[in-house]
Amino acid sequence: MSADPDDVSSAEASSALLRPVRPGNAFEDTVERLLQTIRLGVIRPGESLPPERELATRLGVSRDTVREAIRSLADAGYLVARRGRYGGTFLAEELPAHTHGAEGVSRETIDDSLRLREILEVGAARMAATRTLAAAEREELWSRLGDVRDAKLDDYRRLDSRLHLAIAEAAGCPSLVPLVAENRMRLNSLLDQIPLLSRNIAHSDEQHEAIVMAILAGDGDAAAAAMRAHVAGSAALLHGFLD
Template sequence: MTLTGAPEPRQASEALLRPVRLGNAFEDTVGRLLETIKLGVLAPGDSLPPERELAVRLGVSRDTVREAIKSLAEAGYLVSRRGRYGGTFLAESLPAPTAGVVGFSRTDIDDALRLREILEVGAARLAATRTLTAAEREGLWSRMADVRCACADDYRRFDSRLHLAIAEAAGSPSLVPLVAENRMRLNALLDQIPLLRRNIAHSDEQHEAIIIAILAGDPDAAGSAMQAHVAGSAALLHGFLD
């Protein structure tokens, strides 16, 4: 099945709806669908391929496709209809940019994300090489628990506190203000996209993997877990803001 109403839809949709990275399957699926929408492969009111076809083309489960579609419907990009002529369709009117928001270029987004990768992946690896005090270990668990229990209004704040705690655990005082400054830039970007429940649940799992690896003294696992976490945020930011 092709995307209805788009010129040369098969060529365009095959180029965009390609297999995603399984480590961030949900986030990448959302990003690919948004890319397809924003590049005009879908016109307002056009239908997406069925879930089964999307799952095959993206190399993910149907549950992942379903969750991505549900999240984009809640964000106002897609509409799901039941019945004989049902399916998932691009909304007739896409969400408008938030009033008064300063636009971000692709360069701005890439710069913030690349710096984050350098700082936070390095911080996680370094923290895992240290012998942490009981207070430091307890602090990491506590910050992680705060994020898990945070309501939507508090989520960004508690998430930032956790990442700053990881930077502190790296044992380099000069690193903390650099991570803090970058988090301010990152949060300004994240505030422009919706909080997706599936992404929050996935982030919670990734946070736990990062903290467990740090406390186990495994820098490779800590770095890999943070790398995957950073990549998931990058996929959503590029999907919504590019």
């Protein structure tokens, strides 16, 4: 008996998409990979995901990371857990509206904002770390870091933006701040179209701390690397949910 061509092509697509993720943003990249299989129709509504152990092996991440990604996508309405003999994790029969892409948002639009962000904010972090910051500037960074750590979900984007603007200000180039602010407006309009994932917020907080600590320590390379990883995490989620 020959295999169903649709099943064969689906298996091939699944193998191509569920490949090892990059180090540094394992959770965000795992979410992106799972969303790709959903949005490209590799897994159809009502079908089950591969077991956690298999996903962890194929993606090169821990089972805890897979479990957190699945839980986050279940909370966002993409997946449904079922118990019992025929239990497992299944794609929801009715998916959230943004599964099929945000109206008027293309991959090119997302990439333009993200690439500009990398140019501006990685450079800002590196420049801030190379300066001798005044006590008020150092206190401002600590204060903004504390604010975003303690942020409630409905105020997270605003306080996150304030921290990133404080980093731009610490770079000591006044012309940079309005450029970062304008691009943050573009990014936030995109981020507002995807769900806030608690694990991503926790990871972002860790990255924020690494960025600020590197700036205060005067380590430009570490500050730039930490900001670049932070930008990449946001990129993974935006591409996963929107393009």
